[in-house]
């Protein structure tokens with residue numbers, strides 16, 4: 001292969017560039033991003049909001065990184081159409097042709113429920129560097145910040161806002177925080193830690209709208225409750241960016257459908273990261289983006305050379321002072337799974353291992369990094385734990 005086109009410039013795209021260049025240093029690559037910034041890792045945005053990083057420190061790969069590898073980076077250049085038959089790309093100013101393989105690494109976008117009043121000033125989402133810049137600026141003039149959504153993004157953002165002097169409250173429609181990664185017990189301990197840091201969270205608040213005149217002045221719930229606040233951030237999940245693929249007649253499910261080689265329904269057109277769905281599996285996390293893009297890149301060079309075998313999803317909450325990791329299966333729905341739980345409210349720790357056939361297949365560790373590493377190891381090794389059940393949470 002001599003020429004590759006990559007649409008998107010997030011972690012999936014940059015991991016693919018590294019892999020392509022390792023396999024073939026002569027390959028020509030065009031990268032198209034609809035953003036104005038070069039590559040930044042999204043977790044750094046939280047550090048920017050929390051005052052740990054400057055804007056300059058957020059950018060991981062500047063233009064030089066691309067130039068040094070002979071990669072053409074087209075910033076602020078959205079791809080609006082792909083001709084799958086001849087693998088050409090249309091942008092607002094030009095049509096690019098001659099690609100041997102293409103990679104869609106277009107990520108995902110924030111899902112915003114159809115709330116009333118979304119058009120008011122100071123209602124934000126948090127996805128891009130520009131979103132983070134806007135939110136940080138808005139915190140400076142805000143009295144109280146309301147984060148709608150109690151997932152990882154919402155909690156990390158609230159902690160960052162607190163760090164720079166804000167007064168955040170997190171509201172969620174369900175009965176616990178991080179509902180995908182935690183059970184009720186772990187969520188309770190997490191809430192305790194957050195309260196101690198000055199981050200309030202309110203469960204069972206089904207937000208239906210933003211109130212205020214020109215600018216946001218608060219949110220209301222389906223039960224008629226209201227909370228005052230002048231900065232609202234909606235963090236209610238993400239959806240894959242599938243529009244470009246749909247318009248280009250590629251097969252779509254929840255994400256862009258790919259096979260185990262990360263190939264879409266069109267030959268030599270691949271997808272990876274948040275936008276890709278493989279065999280019904282999809283995660284909006286960095287480990288997924290890294291693994292799927294590596295597989296895609298290998299197949300772009302030599303189709304059939306690498307097969308995706310799945311990942312074990314893992315999430316770590318990045319809030320200073322709170323050590324929280326959730327890995328693999330944490331919710332039990334059927335009898336073949338059992339769970340071992342150890343809680344110490346005084347110490348603020350919560351450990352859980354989910355076991356199937358004497359093998360740990362998932363778990364939660366809140367409050368101790370060593371235990372988190374231990375659970376991670378047990379899950380990764382898939383070792384038989386029959387003889388160590390009593391000491392599962394004792395760090396080695």
Ligand SMILES: Cc1cc2nc3c(=O)[nH]c(=O)nc-3n(C[C@H](O)[C@H](O)[C@H](O)COP(=O)(O)OP(=O)(O)OC[C@H]3O[C@@H](n4cnc5c(N)ncnc54)[C@H](O)[C@@H]3O)c2cc1C
Nearest residue numbers: 008010011012033034042078079106107273274284285286
């Ligand atoms: C603030 C924040 C913090 C996070 N922290 C973590 C974390 O700690 N750990 C973790 O595992 N995950 C985290 N995530 C999730 C993680 O960042 C994503 O899973 C990851 O970024 C997905 O990478 P991607 O390359 O698939 O997509 P993205 O990073 O979304 O990149 C896709 C890029 O493609 C661009 N694009 C879209 N359409 C077009 C088009 N038509 N033409 C050109 N460009 C286009 C988009 O603008 C975007 O720049 C975080 C997410 C956010 C928002």
